[in-house]
Amino acid sequence: xxxxxxxxxxxxxxxxxxxxxxxxxxxxxxxxxxxxxxxxxxxxxxxxxxxxxxxxxxxxxxxxxxxxxxxxxxxxxxxxxxxxxxxxxxxxxxxxxxxxxxxxxxxxxxxxxxxxxxxxxxxxxxxxxxxxxxxxxxxxxxxxxxxxxxxxxxxxxxxxxxxxxxxxxxxxxxxxxxxxxxxxxxxxxxxxxxxxxxxxxxxxxxxxxxxxxxxxxxxxxxxxxxxxxxxxxxxxxxxxxxxxxxxxxxxxxxxxxxxxxxxxxxxxxxxxxxxxxxxxxxxxxxxxxxxxxxxxxxxxxxxxxxxxxxxxxxxxxxxxxxxxxxxxxxxxxxxxxxxxxxxxxxxxxxxxxxxxxxxxxxxxxxxxxxxxxxxxxxxxxxxxxxxxxxxxxxxxxxxxxxxxxxxxxxxxxxxxxxxxxxxxxxxxxxxxxxxxxxxxxxxxxxxxxxxxxxxxxxxxxxxxxxxxxxxxxxxxxxxxxxxxxxxxxxxxxxxxxxxxxxxxxxxxxxxxxxxxxxxxxxxxxxxxxxxxxxxxxxxxxxxxxxxxxxxxxxxxxxxx
Amino acid sequence: xxxxxxxxxxxxxxxxxxxxxxxxxxxxxxxxxxxxxxxxxxxxxxxxxxxxxxxxxxxxxxxxxxxxxxxxxxxxxxxxxxxxxxxxxxxxxxxxxxxxxxxxxxxxxxxxxxxxxxxxxxxxxxxxxxxxxxxxxxxxxxxxxxxxxxxxxxxxxxxxxxxxxxxxxxxxxxxxxxxxxxxxxxxxxxxxxxxxxxxxxxxxxxxxxxxxxxxxxxxxxxxxxxxxxxxxxxxxxxxxxxxxxxxxxxxxxxxxxxxxxxxxxxxxxxxxxxxxxxxxxxxxx
Numbered sequence: 001x002x003x004x005x006x007x008x009x010x011x012x013x014x015x016x017x018x019x020x021x022x023x024x025x026x027x028x029x030x031x032x033x034x035x036x037x038x039x040x041x042x043x044x045x046x047x048x049x050x051x052x053x054x055x056x057x058x059x060x061x062x063x064x065x066x067x068x069x070x071x072x073x074x075x076x077x078x079x080x081x082x083x084x085x086x087x088x089x090x091x092x093x094x095x096x097x098x099x100x101x102x103x104x105x106x107x108x109x110x111x112x113x114x115x116x117x118x119x120x121x122x123x124x125x126x127x128x129x130x131x132x133x134x135x136x137x138x139x140x141x142x143x144x145x146x147x148x149x150x151x152x153x154x155x156x157x158x159x160x161x162x163x164x165x166x167x168x169x170x171x172x173x174x175x176x177x178x179x180x181x182x183x184x185x186x187x188x189x190x191x192x193x194x195x196x197x198x199x200x201x202x203x204x205x206x207x208x209x210x211x212x213x214x215x216x217x218x219x220x221x222x223x224x225x226x227x228x229x230x231x232x233x234x235x236x237x238x239x240x241x242x243x244x245x246x247x248x249x250x251x252x253x254x255x256x257x258x259x260x261x262x263x264x265x266x267x268x269x270x271x272x273x274x275x276x277x278x279x280x281x282x283x284x285x286x287x288x289x290x291x292x293x294x295x296x297x298x299x300x301x302x303x304x305x306x307x308x309x310x311x312x313x314x315x316x317x318x319x320x321x322x323x324x325x326x327x328x329x330x331x332x333x334x335x336x337x338x339x340x341x342x343x344x345x346x347x348x349x350x351x352x353x354x355x356x357x358x359x360x361x362x363x364x365x366x367x368x369x370x371x372x373x374x375x376x377x378x379x380x381x382x383x384x385x386x387x388x389x390x391x392x393x394x395x396x397x398x399x400x401x402x403x404x405x406x407x408x409x410x411x412x413x414x415x416x417x418x419x420x421x422x423x424x425x426x427x428x429x430x431x432x433x434x435x436x437x438x439x440x441x442x443x444x445x446x447x448x449x450x451x452x453x454x455x456x457x458x459x460x461x462x463x464x465x466x467x468x469x470x471x472x473x474x475x476x477x478x479x480x481x482x483x484x485x486x487x488x489x490x491x492x493x494x495x496x497x498x499x500x501x502x503x504x505x506x507x508x509x510x511x512x513x514x515x516x517x518x519x520x521x522x523x524x525x526x527x528x529x530x531x532x533x534x535x536x537x538x539x540x541x542x543x544x545x546x547x548x549x550x551x552x553x554x555x556x557x558x559x560x
Numbered sequence: 561x562x563x564x565x566x567x568x569x570x571x572x573x574x575x576x577x578x579x580x581x582x583x584x585x586x587x588x589x590x591x592x593x594x595x596x597x598x599x600x601x602x603x604x605x606x607x608x609x610x611x612x613x614x615x616x617x618x619x620x621x622x623x624x625x626x627x628x629x630x631x632x633x634x635x636x637x638x639x640x641x642x643x644x645x646x647x648x649x650x651x652x653x654x655x656x657x658x659x660x661x662x663x664x665x666x667x668x669x670x671x672x673x674x675x676x677x678x679x680x681x682x683x684x685x686x687x688x689x690x691x692x693x694x695x696x697x698x699x700x701x702x703x704x705x706x707x708x709x710x711x712x713x714x715x716x717x718x719x720x721x722x723x724x725x726x727x728x729x730x731x732x733x734x735x736x737x738x739x740x741x742x743x744x745x746x747x748x749x750x751x752x753x754x755x756x757x758x759x760x761x762x763x764x765x766x767x768x769x770x771x772x773x774x775x776x777x778x779x780x781x782x783x784x785x786x787x788x789x790x791x792x793x794x795x796x797x798x799x800x801x802x803x804x805x806x807x808x809x810x811x812x813x814x815x816x817x818x819x820x821x822x823x824x825x826x827x828x829x830x831x832x833x834x835x836x837x838x839x840x841x842x843x844x845x
Contacts, residue, residue, distance in 0.1 A: 178578075219663075220656060276593065293629030298604030299597075306596055455779075457767045516578060518585040526586055530593050537597060545629055555659040 023101050024091040025410050027108055031088030032403060034116065036486060038080035039396075043482040045073040050435070050475040055456040055465040063452035067132040074135030075126065075151070077391070080119055082241040083154055085399055087111075087161040089244050090188050092406055094168045096505040097182040103171060104164050111160035118153025121146045130559060134450070137202060137210055137230050139221045140554040145214040148206055155199055162192035173523075180514035181522055183267050184251040184507055190271040191243035193524045197279055197531055198240060201232025213556040220553035224291030225546040231282035232539060235304070239278040241391065245398035246270065249318045249351060252405055254508035256347035259325025264510035266317040268521045273310035275527055277303055280538030284369045288378050291551070296542050297371070303538065304369050311362065318351065324511065346421045350401035353429040357393025361386060364440065379450075382443025389436040392478070397428055400485055405506065411492050412499030420488055427481035435474025438467040650715045650816050652706050654789060661731065662701045665738020673732055674739050677724055686744040691800035697744035698793050705737035706790035707816075716816040755795075757840035764833060765840060772828050777837065788818070794841040802838035810834065 022028075051058040052066055087108075094102045102108065124146065125131040131143035169181055169189045181189075209226045212218050250267040254260055261267065283292055283300035326337025343349050364386040367373045377383060404421055408414050415421060442464045443449075456462045520526050609623035618626070625631040652658070675684070678696075682688045686696035696704055710716040711725035712733065725733065755762075763769070768776035780787025781794045794802070808814035809826035817823060826834065 219660065293627055295605040295609070295624075295627030296629060298608060298627075299600045302600030302603060303596065455767075455776075459770065518578070519582045520585040520589060526589060530589065534593065534597065537601075541629060553656060555656045555663070 022095060022409065023105065024095045024108075027105065027112065028088045028092045028406065029410055030112060031084045031091070032406070034119070035081045035084035035088065035399075036403075036489070038076040038084070038119070040482055040486055042073045042076035042081070043479045045069045045076075047472070047475045047479045049073060050468070050472040052452070053454060054468040054472045055454075055462070056469065056472070061453065064129060064132065066452035067134070068126060068129055071132050071134050072123070072126045075122060078135050078237075078241070079122075079151060079154055081399075082395070083158050084115065086191065086240065086244055087115075087158060089247075089402060089406070090161055090165050090192070092409075092505075093184050093188050093247070094165060096409070097184045097188075097507060098168060098172045100168070100172060100175075102164065103167050107160055108164055111157040114160075115154050115157035118150040118157065121150030121153070123150075125150065133559060137205060137226070139210060139213060139223055139226045140557045141559065142210060142214045142556055143559050145211060148211050148214055152203070152206055152211075155203060158195060159199070162196050165189050165192040178516060180264075180517045182507070183261075183264055183510070183514075184247055186268060186522070187243065187247045187250065187271045190275055190524065191240060191247075193528065194236060194243075194275045194278065195240050197275070197535075198233050198236035201229045201234075201282070202237075205229035214558065216558070219556055221556050222546055222551065223554045224289070224551055225543070227286060227289060228283075228291065228539075228542055228546070231285045232279075233282070234285045235282045236278040238387075238390070239274050241395045243271075243274070244402055245354060245394055246274075246314060248347065248398050248402050248405075249314060249354075251507050252347050252402070253318060253351045254321040254325065255506045256345050256351075256405075256508075257322055257325035257341055259321055259328055259508075261508045261510040262317050262320035262324060264512070264514045265517075265521065266313055268517075270310040270313045270317070272521070272524075272527055273313070274307070275524070276530055276534065277307045277310070279531055280534040281307065283538070283542065287371050287374050291546075292542050296538070300538050301369055301371065303534070308362075308366075311358075315355070315358075318355075321508075322351075344418055344422060346404045346418060346425060347401045349422055349425050350397050353425060354394045354397050357389060357397070357429065357432060360437075361390035361393050364389065377443060379448055380443040381447045381449045382440055384449045385436045385439035385443055388439070389432065392428070392432045393436075397425065397432075400425060400428065403485075403489060407489055407492050409505055411495075413492050413495050413497050414500070415488070415492060416495070416497065420484065424481050424484040424488060427477055427484065431474045431477030431479075431481055433474070434477060435471045438470045438474075442467045442471075649820070650706070650710050650818055651713045652709045652790070654702075658705075658734075661734045662705060662738060665701060666735045667739045667742050669732065670735035670737075670739025671743070673728070673736050674743075677728070678736060678740075681720075682740075684743070686740045688798060688801075691798040692804065693798070694801045695796065695798055696740040698796055699741065699744070700789070700793075701734075701737040701741035702789045703792040704740055705734055707792075708733040708737060710816040716814060755840055755843045757836060761833065761836045761840050764829070765837060774825055774828050777841075796843060797841060799838045799842040802841060803835050806834040806838065807831070 048058060049066065049069055052061045052069075091102055091108060122131070125144050126147065128144075131147035133141050133143045133147075137148075165188055169185055172185070173179075173181060205226050209221055209229075213221050250261060250270075254262070281300050281304040283297050284304045286292060287297055287301070322341060323337050326340045329337075329340040329342070331337030331340035341348055341352075343352065364382070367377065368383065368386060404415070445464060447454075447461075447464050454461050454464070454468075456465055605624060605627050609627040610620060612618075613620055613623040616623070622631065674682075680689075681693050682696050686699070688695045707716065708721075708725050708728075709730070711718065711721045712728075712730070714722070728736075757765070764774060765777045768774045768779070777794065780791045805814060806822075806826045806829065809817065809822045810829070810831075812823060815823065829837070
């Protein structure tokens with residue numbers, strides 16, 4: 001078996017991109033390796049954390065070490081892995097989909113090094129024990145200012161990326177008037193546009209509340225306001241992480257499966273709906289908070305429920321695309337087409353496994369967004385298990401598959417065998433299931449989250465012990481899978497197999513390729529206006545109330 | 561952002577009839593989002609409050625104002641007061657003003673007052689002169705302030721301490737608490753004492769006794785971990801004082817423990833256990 005490009009018939013109508021000539025090659029490789037390095041460290045820390053939570057004696061297990069480790073794990077996974085991977089993937093799609101040089105490469109490199117500086121600042125702050133505040137920005141607990149400034153630099157780097165993506169699409173549209181922007185680029189820019197909106201909340205919180213508090217400029221902080229601003233970011237950031245997965249579902253999976261995308265328009269609609277319904281919904285993270293009225297909590301929860309629309313659209317469209325492919329490959333009957341899909345291809349396998357995990361994770365999410373049920377699980381490890389399942393199960397497994405698509409293009413070499421790739425994906429799936437399902441279960445039994453140790457001499461807590469040990473085994477499987485992923489990519493870099501000159505990136509074509517599109521499905525002007533109005537309606541008064549009738553503030557608790 | 565076509569124009573280069581399609585899409589999108597917001601708003605701000613109104617005995621207007629966040633507080637009717645005489649056990653509230661006062665505690669003023677008023681019994685650095693008088697060494701400023709404030713308000717009664725606390729201003733109490741917390745930092749080693757006791761007593765201290773619903777002492781009384789911030793440290797405290805306090809809680813003579821936690825626990829301990837726990841926590845140097 002060779003590369004995806006070779007196993008899949010490629011129409012040669014467009015000029016292919018030469019591997020050696022991909023201008024963003026070094027940029028993409030740099031970004032993705034930073035992401036992977038953070039990911040590998042975080043995976044190993046994760047295993048230790050699960051060990052520390054279990055009845056087995058873990059080395060160096062103190063509360064201080066536990067929270068330091070959890071902070072490092074969360075920051076590495078949620079901010080470093082995602083941001084750098086998404087930036088790298090964006091530069092890759094911009095050049096390969098638009099088939100034009102990415103504008104402002106020097107700026108992109110500047111942003112990369114800015115991000116690296118930020119990561120180092122935050123990492124040193126955490127390692128030194130001055131930032132054990134977890135990856136959430138919830139005052140009055142504050143870390144050293146280096147931690148926050150470091151993360152702000154990472155965000156600023158991502159803003160530069162957003163502007164480059166938007167500008168790249170604009171330039172392409174000027175050069176191709178009236179033409180439909182390729183779906184993969186449309187989606188990438190949708191993510192950039194959403195991210196700019198998303199980061200307004202947390203940036204405001206950091207600049208006006210948290211960083212002054214960390215510097216000692218203010219001794220008091222309005223906790224309700226900061227939690228509200230963080231909630232602005234909190235849900236949409238998950239969709240920022242998730243976007244590459246959906247991009248792969250729509251633009252890579254159908255081709256890898258040997259078929260076509262069932263509907264290009266459905267894809268555009270799904271991405272647009274993600275922009276609209278992932279932003280004015282953050283209050284559902286504050287259902288248990290006292291600072292907001294039930295009416296606004298309800299409105300935002302209602303809008304949250306609408307996020308299921310693009311998700312269901314996607315499940316329908318991708319399943320339909322898979323059925324098209326399966327039937328083209330000779331599948332018959334109601335479910336016979338599933339068997340004929342080429343499950344030996346990493347992108348197909350990853351998409352199938354991601355859908356399975358999304359089913360469980362999405363179900364858990366529906367429970368979390370329901371006020372009454374959330375009240376029961378809110379402070380339990382059910383929530384932790386849920387976001388690990390969504391993040392690891394749908395986000396990260398598709399990052400693996402995307403990396404496996406990008407690497408032959410970036411290195412000019414083919415994977416000698418798909419077997420280690422598929423083994424890695426299966427291990428990830430099995431590990432994620434073995435880790436998170438018992439974790440959900442202990443959460444339902446009341447196992448609380450965000451604590452450093454359990455007293456297993458208590459009979460109630462002792463009954464959770466076996467389940468936590470099962471979760472630990474799942475964690476170990478995940479770590480093995482993570483290391484195998486690193487190994488798979490490294491071997492391709494070090495391979496002595498000859499580079500081939502031309503690698504086409506296998507983006508899927510639609511059954512009906514878009515001809516002329518309404519402007520609304522080819523740009524974001526209208527949607528930005530709608531998001532602005534929705535945010536004003538959903539967050540206007542909830543934020544304004546803190547200024548109309550300022551509540552009592554809390555004393556800042558500095559960790560350093 | 562990406563594309564801002566003025567209302568009735570199409571992207572450059574697109575044919576003119578495209579404008580009709582674009583307009584159609586814009587209207588459809590606005591209508592769909594508008595309906596979503598209207599339905600959500602109607603449910604959240606009108607229909608659900610209307611449903612809840614009756615159970616909380618609110619007018620429709622008040623119910624809607626509450627849903628919108630224009631009115632605060634709980635509509636629940638106050639419960640009838642409990643039959644027992646619920647004398648406020650403590651009037652300390654850990655609000656920002658007190659936290660700031662303790663954080664800013666003037667230890668120079670505290671040292672001066674401590675020397676004049678406290679040191680005769682509690683020692684210059686918080687090591688008391690007899691076993692019946694508590695040592696302040698190793699306690700946090702919150703723990704010391706809580707007791708001083710309780711003596712001042714009458715939540716806790718001890719003739720000498722009540723007189724002292726009532727003669728001082730609240731700010732001075734905070735300064736004294738801050739002074740002793742700082743002065744006794746060198747005695748952190750108190751926590752390094754050798755603890756030895758009967759197996760049953762050690763188990764109560766570290767694991768509690770679930771059968772009798774006695775939680776582990778150390779689940780709260782460990783510095784910086786677990787319990788409320790005013791929880792005093794036990795390691796190294798004087799045996800005679802601790803035993804007297806456990807007995808006072810058990811008999812109800814002392815009642816400044818919020819929620820009656822220590823009264824509940826002490827009542828469940830046997831007199832022998834109270835004595836042995838006090839001996840265990842004093843430890844030996």
